[in-house]
Amino acid sequence: MLNQTQKDMVINEITALTSIDEMFTAFDVTRRVRAAGSTVRHFDVKRLVHSTYNNGNFPLEYERNLKSIGNLSPFLYHPMSKDPEDYDSQSLSPTTLAQVLSDDDDDDDDDVIIRGKAGRLRINHRFLQDINVKAGDEVLCYPYGQNIRIIKAGMTGPNVTNSKRYVADQYGNVRLNPIFVNKTSVDEGFYISVHNSEYIELKV
Numbered sequence: 593m594l595n596q597t598q599k600d601m602v603i604n605e606i607t608a609l610t611s612i613d614e615m616f617t618a619f620d621v622t623r624r625v626r627a628a629g630s631t632v633r634h635f636d637v638k639r640l641v642h643s644t645y646n647n648g649n650f651p652l653e654y655e656r657n658l659k660s661i662g663n664l665s666p667f668l669y670h671p672m673s674k675d676p677e678d679y680d681s682q683s684l685s686p687t688t689l690a691q692v693l694s695d696d697d698d699d700d701d702d703d704v705i706i707r708g709k710a711g712r713l714r715i716n717h718r719f720l721q722d723i724n725v726k727a728g729d730e731v732l733c734y735p736y737g738q739n740i741r742i743i744k745a746g747m748t749g750p751n752v753t754n755s756k757r758y759v760a761d762q763y764g765n766v767r768l769n770p771i772f773v774n775k776t777s778v779d780e781g782f783y784i785s786v787h788n789s790e791y792i793e794l795k796v
Contacts, residue, residue, distance in 0.1 A: 717764030
């Protein structure tokens, strides 16, 4: 848990980054706080960064999307005028990615999409809740150009006839079959967004 001084350092780093319209992840904030001499867990910093955004304390021009980095997809915070594809993912080396995972000592990966051992792509329940999907509900996943869209079963949309049907597990997560994912460009890297509480899109 962060003490008040550490919380202030995190908020100050967020303010510094957003004041210059920088694109960043929660782990970028963690690195900056550590570089300033404070020993903090990424798990704790991540929670504070996310809650700061959720509570409306980011500049209005900022939004967040999941950005594929290695086998993870952390939230990328960025001005709406900037393209997430321009973010320098090289700032997170494979060693750093392993450190992120080891620092997150809980099972609630609220900001990432991870490929499991079988290669399935897990869509976190937090995004599915935004389209009113909960544990036991069915979703339809279908190709949309180079991307993948996910809607709650019963909704309508283009290419639904080419869709794959999945059921949200007991935690409300959905795992996409790698055979389906590999047929799209999403397999090569993506970020995720929710549109008008209607559908989720994995975008290349």
